[in-house]
Amino acid sequence: MTEFEKQIYNNFLIVSRSIKNKPFSIRKDFKNFEDTAQYPYVYKLSVFFERFPHLDIKTFFEAPYFVLDSAENDYFPLNFYCSQKAVSTYKQYHENYLIDHPDSTQSLEFIKNSFLFIKDYCWEHDIPLKEYVSVTNATPAFVEHVKNRKISVYILFAFSDFEKHLKNVDYKLISDICPVLNKIGYIRTKFLVSTKARVNVNKIKKFVENQKG
Numbered sequence: 001m002t003e004f005e006k007q008i009y010n011n012f013l014i015v016s017r018s019i020k021n022k023p024f025s026i027r028k029d030f031k032n033f034e035d036t037a038q039y040p041y042v043y044k045l046s047v048f049f050e051r052f053p054h055l056d057i058k059t060f061f062e063a064p065y066f067v068l069d070s071a072e073n074d075y076f077p078l079n080f081y082c083s084q085k086a087v088s089t090y091k092q093y094h095e096n097y098l099i100d101h102p103d104s105t106q107s108l109e110f111i112k113n114s115f116l117f118i119k120d121y122c123w124e125h126d127i128p129l130k131e132y133v134s135v136t137n138a139t140p141a142f143v144e145h146v147k148n149r150k151i152s153v154y155i156l157f158a159f160s161d162f163e164k165h166l167k168n169v170d171y172k173l174i175s176d177i178c179p180v181l182n183k184i185g186y187i188r189t190k191f192l193v194s195t196k197a198r199v200n201v202n203k204i205k206k207f208v209e210n211q212k213g
Contacts, residue, residue, distance in 0.1 A: 063093035102197035
């Protein structure tokens with residue numbers, strides 16, 4: 001059993017317990033685990049995550065608990081996550097739940113992690129932090145990062161010229177590769193009426209604006 005497979009299984013354990021506020025412990029002994037009924041699903045998931053490395057494993061396991069109507073009382077077994085429904089649920093989690101609930105614990109954590117991702121991206125590419133939203137390859141970097149769910153769209157309000165750059169992107173291109181950005185009016189309103197998300201993003205905005213370079 002590979003270390004990646006062990007990581008996947010332990011992420012599943014952590015989420016399925018912590019999501020219900022139950023204590024958990026990671027599995028350390030995987031001896032003979034390959035002979036269990038659960039291993040084929042872990043193997044399938046490892047192939048899936050290797051094929052789509054931009055997916056966040058922990059978030060993938062969390063998604064159905066926040067998206068599906070009966071999630072409050074449900075437990076989602078490993079075989080569920082090998083289904084197409086799990087994939088569509090992950091998409092709904094990012095494009096609906098996190099957008100509609102900017103002050104949720106999950107959205108606030110995503111905002112924080114998004115800023116850490118942007119800082120690392122700028123450092124790796126030798127880009128001043130303030131210039132992040134102006135970075136363009138074939139498409140603007142921030143569009144690709146929202147598309148691949150590397151960053152929360154709410155973190156983009158930490159950059160004062162974000163919407164100016166967004167307006168310069170072809171509407172059809174956005175519709176084709178990252179349609180959530182075409183809801184920017186709705187997202188801006190959710191941001192402005194939020195409490196925790198707006199405060200957190202504005203703190204990050206001050207940090208960005210005070211950066212030299």
